[in-house]
Amino acid sequence: MRERQIYLDHASTTPVDPEVLEAMLPYFTQYAGNPSSIHHAGRVALQALDDAREQVALVLGCTRREIVFTGGGSEGANLAVKGAALAQRVRGKGAHVIVSAIEHHAVLHAAEYLTHDGFAVTVLPVNTAGLVEPEALAQALRPETVLVSIMYANNEIGTIQPITAIGALCRERGVLVHTDAVQAPGSLPLDVEALKVDLLSLTAHKCYGPKGAGLLYVRRGTPLLSQINGGAQERRRRAGTENVPGIVGLAAALTRAEERRISYAAQMRMLRERLIDGLLDRVPQSWLNGDRNERLPNNANLGFAGVEGESILLLLDQAGIAASSGSACTSGSLEPSHVLVALGMSPDEANGSVRFSLGASNSLEEIDYVVEVLPPMIERLRAVVPGYEPIALKTRI
Numbered sequence: 001m002r003e004r005q006i007y008l009d010h011a012s013t014t015p016v017d018p019e020v021l022e023a024m025l026p027y028f029t030q031y032a033g034n035p036s037s038i039h040h041a042g043r044v045a046l047q048a049l050d051d052a053r054e055q056v057a058l059v060l061g062c063t064r065r066e067i068v069f070t071g072g073g074s075e076g077a078n079l080a081v082k083g084a085a086l087a088q089r090v091r092g093k094g095a096h097v098i099v100s101a102i103e104h105h106a107v108l109h110a111a112e113y114l115t116h117d118g119f120a121v122t123v124l125p126v127n128t129a130g131l132v133e134p135e136a137l138a139q140a141l142r143p144e145t146v147l148v149s150i151m152y153a154n155n156e157i158g159t160i161q162p163i164t165a166i167g168a169l170c171r172e173r174g175v176l177v178h179t180d181a182v183q184a185p186g187s188l189p190l191d192v193e194a195l196k197v198d199l200l201s202l203t204a205h206k207c208y209g210p211k212g213a214g215l216l217y218v219r220r221g222t223p224l225l226s227q228i229n230g231g232a233q234e235r236r237r238r239a240g241t242e243n244v245p246g247i248v249g250l251a252a253a254l255t256r257a258e259e260r261r262i263s264y265a266a267q268m269r270m271l272r273e274r275l276i277d278g279l280l281d282r283v284p285q286s287w288l289n290g291d292r293n294e295r296l297p298n299n300a301n302l303g304f305a306g307v308e309g310e311s312i313l314l315l316l317d318q319a320g321i322a323a324s325s326g327s328a329c330t331s332g333s334l335e336p337s338h339v340l341v342a343l344g345m346s347p348d349e350a351n352g353s354v355r356f357s358l359g360a361s362n363s364l365e366e367i368d369y370v371v372e373v374l375p376p377m378i379e380r381l382r383a384v385v386p387g388y389e390p391i392a393l394k395t396r397i
Contacts, residue, residue, distance in 0.1 A: 006322065008362065010298060010358060010359035011298075017208040056250070073203035076202065077149075078106060083227055084199060086114075099111045107151070108123075126343065145173070150179060152200075153181075159294060167197050176198045178199035187264070200217040201217075207254060207257040208256070209246075209249045278368070282371065304354070309325035315377045323357075
């Protein structure tokens with residue numbers, strides 16, 4: 001066991017909060033009934049489900065009937081993109097969908113799936129900071145556009161999108177809006193009315209809850225075709241026996257994240273700035289990926305010329321530091337991050353980037369340790385790169 005363990009990969013997943021785990025435990029054993037059963041054990045489970053739905057609705061500022069519990073963020077995104085687009089086509093509204101170039105693959109692949117079913121898909125570019133420009137979206141909208149899916153905050157570079165402006169624009173045009181809000185709980189407000197969205201997906205394990213539990217907010221009156229056929233659960237929008245312990249954990253984690261959001265975000269922002277400033281000051285030929293200000297408070301995605309992110313991660317891991325070179329879903333691939341490429345980076349620049357995502361357990365001492373040990377690692381790696389020479393960097397921040 002290593003003496004030092006510094007976990008800076010909270011955008012990939014978070015540990016379950018002990019109080020969240022405590023709330024979940026009885027529903028694995030003592031109250032293990034199926035909420036669709038009519039006997040006492042089933043009614044107890046159903047009550048837990050109803051209570052969790054009420055808790056979640058309070059956080060999102062919606063009604064209980066607008067919440068669909070899912071198996072996680074990817075399922076929620078698929079249900080939103082496929083389910084809403086297909087339902088709109090059935091109603092004769094059209095068959096055109098718009099997504100941004102930096103969406104999570106759950107959204108991008110769902111949109112690609114629709115192209116095989118006769119839909120046209122526009123992939124909207126972003127600027128060099130990773131921001132979708134509402135003016136570009138307005139130009140991309142067509143009479144047959146039925147859905148726009150733009151993520152609230154990016155999982156790799158942390159860029160926060162102008163979702164309220166996007167939602168208002170689409171509402172004027174009568175176009176449905178979905179936002180992938182997986183990275184938002186605990187860091188950003190989740191009031192769906194203020195965001196002006198019709199669909200919002202998120203998952204528990206990004207905010208100190210369990211894996212395998214998520215939700216999709218579906219605004220009242222929004223058409224949606226179920227993507228999992230079977231029983232009548234979730235008002236026929238998502239078949240399958242509900243994961244009661246996971247849903248209880250989701251509600252508890254989301255509630256705690258919202259209660260602590262202001263103080264948590266302030267603490268993360270302070271640690272983030274110390275990490276970014278420390279590394280940019282000490283590592284020549286380094287840059288920040290994404291917008292400096294419009295970014296998640298716990299995200300620091302940095303690029304280092306002349307080295308590969310995978311090599312940096314291996315050295316960091318040897319020092320007891322966990323970070324990431326991009327989306328957790330694609331970290332096994334040698335292909336450059338589609339998010340960083342969309343910002344206009346070359347493959348070499350993209351492959352030299354590392355994401356640090358902070359969390360509740362991190363301290364100033366840990367951040368200072370990373371700032372101390374990483375620069376020599378970069379220097380060592382550059383020393384063995386044949387012909388490495390400093391280059392003129394493009395402005396990234």
